[in-house]
Amino acid sequence: MSILSDLSDRLLPGMGFDPALDAALDLVERAGFTSVIYDYTPVPRSHDGVLITPNILEARRVPDDMMRLWRDGFYQLDPVQDAALSSAAPFVWSAFGPQSRIMETVLCERHGPVLGYMRDMRFSCGVTVPIHHPGGDLATFTAICVDAERDFGEAAARLAPAIGLLGQTFHDIVQTGFSPDTRRSRAMRLSPREIQCLSLCAEGLTAKEIARRLDRSVPTVTLHLNSAGRKLGARNRFQAVARAAHYRLLGAAS
CATH class of the missing domain: 3.30.450.80 (Transcription factor LuxR-like, autoinducer-binding domain)
Structure with a gap:
């Protein structure tokens, strides 16, 4: 058969x-x-x-x-x-x-x-x-x-x-x-706040503008952006955004 x-x-x-x-x-x-x-x-x-x-x-x-x-x-x-x-x-x-x-x-x-x-x-x-x-x-x-x-x-x-x-x-x-987690890359893990800050950075917002949007202090936003960059092994925010996009993390925060 x-x-x-x-x-x-x-x-x-x-x-x-x-x-x-x-x-x-x-x-x-x-x-x-x-x-x-x-x-x-x-x-x-x-x-x-x-x-x-x-x-x-x-x-x-x-x-x-x-x-x-x-x-x-x-x-x-x-x-x-x-x-x-x-x-x-x-x-x-x-x-x-x-x-x-x-x-x-x-x-x-x-x-x-x-x-x-x-x-x-x-x-x-x-x-x-x-x-x-x-x-x-x-x-x-x-x-x-x-x-x-x-x-x-x-x-x-x-x-x-x-x-x-x-x-x-x-x-x-x-x-x-497939669950949402199955459809999400597990090779790189960022916190929801790190993803949120990077996603807004990808839209062209500065740290000051992100802080205003999220009602957080600029140092707090900077801390999240820098932490995300370290996890992604990025040299700067532009590279961090590019790598987050590669792993399809931008906009993925719940």
Whole structure:
């Protein structure tokens, strides 16, 4: 049975995350895959270009230590995630043998630890679906085959469009249940008052004008702006505003 023949019956609007991921696993297993991984991050990279560990990172039928390793730093070394940022279409990858064009473009020595782990775990082949939001959010849905037959890569390439539709359908269903905190970057935390002051600064207000707007003293506003700048590693207020915008913090105070 094909992946798509049962898609509308197995993945239903309003499903919870866990039942939906279980259903997605069942669908990819019918096509010969063994595992699925899904992740979501509202801001994929830090202001200095480092991959940010996703707010959601969940899997089915992967090694027991995999999610812990990825949360502890392997995510930042994952070539599949680098490729997902550069692609709008599903792509095939492998821990062994030839790679798809997009993977060849990003692979470098830095990815060695992750590739070594994938080889050790016999991740023969995978199809990853990048899901880009207009606001910059990134989700990926990945189907993996462990110990695949030699010619499975060719089959995976033919299945990539179907995996793409499955991944997008899964994401569309589960993302409706994301909380505001899930949709907010956790890589940088500012206090509500710091966000408020930076947001007004972004509108062009001086510290004196912000103080008047918030009915606070100028030294208090300056304290909040300087504190936000330190947390963001900014050299000045202009850079602080730019970095706060990068993390989508401006206007985020409740």
